[in-house]
Amino acid sequence: MSGFYVWPSKQDPATMQPKPLPTSKQPVVAIIGGGVSGAGVAYHLARAMGGEHPVIVVFEPRAELGRGLAYDTDDPAHRINVPAAKMSLQPDDQGEFQAWIEARDAVACDPEARRSDGQIFPRRRLFGDYVASLLKPFLDDGSVRHRRAAVSHVERRAGRWSIRDENGGVTEADMVAIATSHPPPAAPGRLASLLAAHPRFVPDTTKPGALDVIRPHDRVLVIGNGLTAADVIASLAERGHRGPLTAISRRGLRSRGHPPVPQPLFGDFLSDAAHSAVSLLAGIRAAISAAKAQDISWHGVIDQVRAQGYDLWQALPVAERRRLARHLRPYWDVHRFRIAPQVEAVLDMAIAAGRLEILAGSVADGRIEGELILCTLQPRHRGQPLERIYDAVIVTTGPAHGGILETQPWLAALATDGHLSLDPTGLGLACTERSEAIGPSGTADPSLLISGPLARGTFGELMGLPQVTEHAFFIAAEIAAKLRLADTKTHPA
Secondary structure, three states, X not given: OOOOEXXXXXXXXXXXXXXXXXXXXXXXXXXXXXXXXXXXXXHHHHHHHOOOOOEEXXXXXXXXXXOHHHHOOOOOOOEOOOOHHHOOOOOOXXXXXXXXXXXXXOOOOOHHHEOOOOOEOOEHHHHHHHHHHHHHHHHHOOOEEEEOOOEEEEEEEOOEEEEEEOOOOEEEEOEEEEOOOOOOEXXXXXXXXXXXXXXXXXXXXXXXXXXXXXXXXXXXXXXXXXXXXXHHHHXXXXXXXXXXXXXXXXXXXXXXXXXXXXXXXXXXXXXXOOOOHXXXXXXXXXXXXXXXXXXXXXHHHHHHHHHOHHHHHHHOOHHHXXXXXXXXXXXXXXXXXXXXXXXXXXXXXXXXXXXXXXXXXXXXXXXXXXXXXXXXXXXXXXXXXXEEEEOEEEEOOOEOHHHHHHHOHHXXXXXXXXXXXXXXXXXXXXXOOXXXXXXXXOOXXXXXXXXXXXXXHHHOOOOOOOHHHHHHHHHHHHXXXXXXXXXXXXXXX
């Protein structure tokens, strides 16, 4: 008999014995992480199992499922960076989110959301509202249970998974899906230790109130030039910051914007799939040139690469995947992950006003002198370094995927116990093409699955919708199939 047990919360000292929830013969599926990926798995699994629901428990410390880091923000400058018509939790209905918006007139109080061409780029929190609304019926009827706590330890015990949370609860589960958030960014080199004592050194912008320390006229160094950097610059502008900004990254590549009008998909990269990073790059460049001759922008080519991304990634040997991630990923990221038009306008105005300088290079050194931060910047194509004085430094380098096992003790413990290992590409956790976690021995565990961006070393493009949605649907289908197979073996016809 499968049981689901929760030990009393630390805040409830009256009861010192474990408090069981009603036990049943239903299997227990634990999903660790309740952002879009984890919430998507729970939603699709609850739908897929129909009247034969397993006990689905989602561990998520936030008040609502479906938000995660991306959509749990009240910052009005934080916007979805793709049109709402391309955002959905349903793989077969891309327009569901926009239909949800229209049915509720949900952007009536946000006039900047709707563009002149009819596309909607709403504030990010609204997508979290939409996902939470889809989960609500399943939470209300008990099909999905939200355990509002972070996981502190996971171990294999007597053929099942024992999950301890920060509130002292212990859950016994038959299957586990790891759908945790991106790891936090990592400051380059020794910078974190050199500047840690400064009150306006911001190493992680995902923490609530992280930008509150920045004053209106501060001279700010932003380390990174991707989507997070763009969000930070837009957020500072929303708060009234008017000081000079320097955004530095190794290649000085700024995230691109959307085309003035939607572009058709262009190119075919599968009929003669590339088997090396160099040949794939050559094919993309050739397609962009051919598209230009037909008045189609590069956006249509990149979108086609994205659409065919899984098969393209599978065609590449591991060594070529690593080469692509090491050398070409920054170029892919700035073309693939585009900024919302509203955010692009903020950056354009800051550059035009001379307030924003974008540099290609690195931060060679930094030190604190009183309230000032003295930085040595090394431009990419110059031998002579630049000595600059700043009032604040903000790190926006993006998730440190290679350090995922060190970010949470329970992940490190699972690796030590032989259940998890890093993907050889350095993009997340190793897993099979069925998303089953692979330990250091190379053996996969069918009861431990990796969902969302942490699986992209195997699946390729798993950082944005609709790929995350498709993968959540896939994981749910895998779990449902495993549960039905186990039930068949236990109760043969």
